[in-house]
Amino acid sequence: MRIGEVAAAADTTAKTIRFYEQSGLLPAAERSENGYRSYAEDTVSKLRFIRRGQAAGLTLAQIGDILQLRDDGYAPCAHVQNLLTRQLTYLDRQITELLALRAAVAEFHAGADNADPASCDPDRICSLL
Amino acid sequence: MRIGEVAAAADTTAKTIRFYEQSGLLPAAERSENGYRSYAEDTVSKLRFIRRGQAAGLTLAQIGDILQLRDDGYAPCAHVQNLLTRQLTYLDRQITELLALRAAVAEFHAGADNADPASCDPDRICSLL
DNA sequence: GTGCACCTTCCCCTACAGTGGAAGGTCAAG
């Protein structure tokens, strides 16, 4: 398959596939006589896997590690489980931080109700913040 | 005050102050005879305000708008209240998305308990994702 | 023989908020 066909099949772009190759997520593609990249069917599977990984919030680097393991002949199950555990921890921290930020902003916002432009100290720029 | 003193007073760096000036958050500084930037005391207030704005999750561009209003002689209260309202909406959307992502990852992770490396279909790369 | 779709490499650009470093000027102390 040529790069455009693979891209269409995996619902992505040729540009992205070249970028993945350059980033080491995909092995350097075979070339046909004319120099065009030539792909086997399983590249489509890999691209779909990359999309699933991204949907789980993994970075391309993390996804690349999994693909590497698979290419090296290992079943990446344990590694992936590890990754998912860390991802949960990471997300929990993110959510906690975001909730704290939301609370802080809500407090500022509540103060806005009884804000009087006249009582605003120019030195503070804005009494709400 | 020289740039280093201001930076120390506002707990930031000279580099950052120059960056803010270049980005339009701070007006072009006065210069003393030797070409050094020379600041009035109120620059420290502005830098502290920038930090409060960042703590509320505002971007430098948004903070810059507020400072601009204040510099133009307006009390930015109404503008800030507007900004905070939108910020709350934005944060709520972020939190919702993150919670959904967390749920998705948790589901993958739960599936990991009964994952058998042997039953892993290499075509899928990893049965967990 | 030429138009068109497709492919190649190459380099630059995006957003965000700075950071690092080079090359050189200034000023006070020793």
Place this chain on the structure above:
DNA sequence: CTTGACCTTCCACTGTAGGGGAAGGTGCAC
């Protein structure tokens, strides 16, 4: 008179995941 701390400008780079577009090669249909 030199050392060191400070300042100046300019240029490039960080991380993330690609996108835009130029300049040129390939292959098929008309």
